[in-house]
Amino acid sequence: MRSGPGSLISESGAEAATPAPSFPDDGKNTIASQLVSRLREAIISGQLEAGSKINLDRAKQSFNVSLSPLREALARLISDGLVEFEDNRGYRVSPVSLSNLEEITSLREEFETYALRESMRVGDVDWEGNVMRALHRLNRTERDASKPETLEQWEAVHREFHLTLISGCRKPLLLSFCKTMLNLNDRYRRTFLTRTSGDRNVSVEHSEIAQGTVARDMDYACDRLREHIHRTGTNLRKHLAEKGIA
Amino acid sequence: MRSGPGSLISESGAEAATPAPSFPDDGKNTIASQLVSRLREAIISGQLEAGSKINLDRAKQSFNVSLSPLREALARLISDGLVEFEDNRGYRVSPVSLSNLEEITSLREEFETYALRESMRVGDVDWEGNVMRALHRLNRTERDASKPETLEQWEAVHREFHLTLISGCRKPLLLSFCKTMLNLNDRYRRTFLTRTSGDRNVSVEHSEIAQGTVARDMDYACDRLREHIHRTGTNLRKHLAEKGIA
DNA sequence: TTTTGATAAATCATCGATTATTTGTCAAGC
DNA sequence: GCTTGACAAATAATCGATGATTTATCAAAA
Known part of the structure; x- marks a missing residue:
C-alpha cells in the first residue's frame, strides 16, 4: 500500500534505465491489494457484469491468484459499494437499477x-x-x-x-x-x-x-x-x- | 446475513414459544460474519483500544479462530471505518482524535x-x-x-x-x-x-x-x-x- | 404432472503449513 | 557516539488441502 524501506532495495537494484520501471511496486505490494484495484476496474468498466455472481474458482483462475487474497480483496470492495456478500452464497457484483x-x-x-x-x-x-x-x-x-x-x-x-x-x-x-x-x-x-x-x-x-x-x-x-x-x-x-x- | 425467503421457513418453524431460541443462528452463519460482529462490538465498546495495532496471532488466539476468517472479517470492517489497513503492516483499530x-x-x-x-x-x-x-x-x-x-x-x-x-x-x-x-x-x-x-x-x-x-x-x-x-x-x-x- | 426426498456435484468456508516481509538486535566500521 | 549492515525473531501474506453448505439432478410417490 506504500513504499517503505523494503522497496528501496528493488529501487537501487534497478538503478539505471527510465525512472518509471524502477518501481515494480505502484504502492500496492500485496496480491490482495493489487486485486482490489484490478477488480474495481473490472467492475466499473463493466467487464464484470452488474448483478452477476462472482464464482470464486473461476475468478481465481481468470485472475491467476489463490483463494485467500481473492476473498480478502472482495471483502474490501464491499466498502466501495461495488460488491455485495451473503453468508454461504458468496460475493456478487452490485446490481444496477x-x-x-x-x-x-x-x-x-x-x-x-x-x-x-x-x-x-x-x-x-x-x-x-x-x-x-x-x-x-x-x-x-x-x-x-x-x-x-x-x-x-x-x-x-x-x-x-x-x-x-x-x-x-x-x-x-x-x-x-x-x-x-x-x-x-x-x-x-x-x-x-x-x-x-x-x-x-x-x-x-x-x-x-x-x-x-x-x-x-x-x-x-x-x-x-x-x-x-x-x-x-x-x-x-x-x-x-x-x-x-x- | 439476511432475511429473504430462506428465513421464512425458520420463522414459521418457530410458531409457538418465544421467537428467539428457535434460531441457534442469528443470521450469521459463518465464522467470518460472527467475527465481524464480535470485533465491531469490541472496538465500539473500547475493549480494543483506539489506534492500537491488531496482532493477527494474538487476535487469532483471543477470539479462538483461524487466520482466514479473521482477515476476512477485518477486511470487511474497513467499510465501517473502524479499522484501517496497510500492506504488509496489517490492520489497526482506527485512531480517535x-x-x-x-x-x-x-x-x-x-x-x-x-x-x-x-x-x-x-x-x-x-x-x-x-x-x-x-x-x-x-x-x-x-x-x-x-x-x-x-x-x-x-x-x-x-x-x-x-x-x-x-x-x-x-x-x-x-x-x-x-x-x-x-x-x-x-x-x-x-x-x-x-x-x-x-x-x-x-x-x-x-x-x-x-x-x-x-x-x-x-x-x-x-x-x-x-x-x-x-x-x-x-x-x-x-x-x-x-x-x-x- | 407436480412434488418430494435422496444423492451427487458444485461451490463456499476454513484450516494448517509455508513463504515473504518487516522489525528488532547487535556488532563492525566510520 | 552514531550510522550501517548482517542476522534473527516476529509478523504478515499466501498457498494447497480439507470440511461444510448450497445447488443441481433425478427417480419415486402423490
Whole structure:
C-alpha cells in the first residue's frame, strides 16, 4: 500500500534505465491489494457484469491468484459499494437499477455541494491551483467514442477533476464517501453512456464550476455543480430506460 | 446475513414459544460474519483500544479462530471505518482524535437531517409507528452509570431510535453511511462518556425530535435533531479535552 | 404432472503449513 | 557516539488441502 524501506532495495537494484520501471511496486505490494484495484476496474468498466455472481474458482483462475487474497480483496470492495456478500452464497457484483442511480445522483448533489462549500471555506491556495490544473487537463483530454482508450483516459481525468474540486474540505470521511459515490456513478456512465449527449456543453459546465470555485462564489459554484450532477443523472436515466432497466 | 425467503421457513418453524431460541443462528452463519460482529462490538465498546495495532496471532488466539476468517472479517470492517489497513503492516483499530470527532459530528448533522427530511417526505405510516415505538423503548430504558449492563442496553435502544428516525427515507446508501457515522460516534460516547451531562434533558430532546417527525414538521424536527447531535458533539469534545486528546 | 426426498456435484468456508516481509538486535566500521 | 549492515525473531501474506453448505439432478410417490 506504500513504499517503505523494503522497496528501496528493488529501487537501487534497478538503478539505471527510465525512472518509471524502477518501481515494480505502484504502492500496492500485496496480491490482495493489487486485486482490489484490478477488480474495481473490472467492475466499473463493466467487464464484470452488474448483478452477476462472482464464482470464486473461476475468478481465481481468470485472475491467476489463490483463494485467500481473492476473498480478502472482495471483502474490501464491499466498502466501495461495488460488491455485495451473503453468508454461504458468496460475493456478487452490485446490481444496477433506476432507483440506485437516482439515489447516487441525489447523494452526489447533496454531498459534493456540501464538500465543495467546505472546500471554498477552508481550502488553501494549493487547492485552488490543483483545481485549475485539473480543469486544464480535463479540457485538453479528448473524448472520442470511436477510440476506447480516449474514453478511459477521459474518465480518469474527469474523476480527478471532481475529486480535486472537493479535496480542499479537510473532511476525510466525507471525501471517501464522495469517492464511493463517484465510483458507482462512473460505472453507470461507462456502462450505459458511450457518446455524450448533444444538447450539453460539458466543458463549459466544468469551467463554470471551476471558475466559481476559485472565485469562492459559494452559491454560484454549488448551483453549477448541482446542475451538472443533475443533468448527468437525467441523461443516464434515459439510457437506462432505453435498455429497459427498471 | 439476511432475511429473504430462506428465513421464512425458520420463522414459521418457530410458531409457538418465544421467537428467539428457535434460531441457534442469528443470521450469521459463518465464522467470518460472527467475527465481524464480535470485533465491531469490541472496538465500539473500547475493549480494543483506539489506534492500537491488531496482532493477527494474538487476535487469532483471543477470539479462538483461524487466520482466514479473521482477515476476512477485518477486511470487511474497513467499510465501517473502524479499522484501517496497510500492506504488509496489517490492520489497526482506527485512531480517535478531536478532528475526527468534529468531522463525525458535522457529517451526522448534515446527513441525518437530510435523511430525516427525506423520511418525512416519503415515509409511510409503518415508519411513523416504528418511530413512536423506538421512542417509547428509549424512554423506558434506564441508564444508570453504576450498572454497566444498563449502559449497553441504553446504547442499543438509543442507536435504534436514531436509525429508526431516518429509516423511512428509502435511500439504502444514505442509511448505510449514517449507520457508519453512528457507529463511530457511539465509540466516542462509550469510551469517553460514562455519565450524561447534567445540563441536558436528553429524553426531552428525543421526544421533541420524534413528535416533530411524526407531525411531519420538517424544519422543527430537523432543527431539534441538529441541535441534539451538535450538543452531543460539544459534550464529547469536552471529555476528549479532559483526557488530553488532540 | 407436480412434488418430494435422496444423492451427487458444485461451490463456499476454513484450516494448517509455508513463504515473504518487516522489525528488532547487535556488532563492525566510520 | 552514531550510522550501517548482517542476522534473527516476529509478523504478515499466501498457498494447497480439507470440511461444510448450497445447488443441481433425478427417480419415486402423490
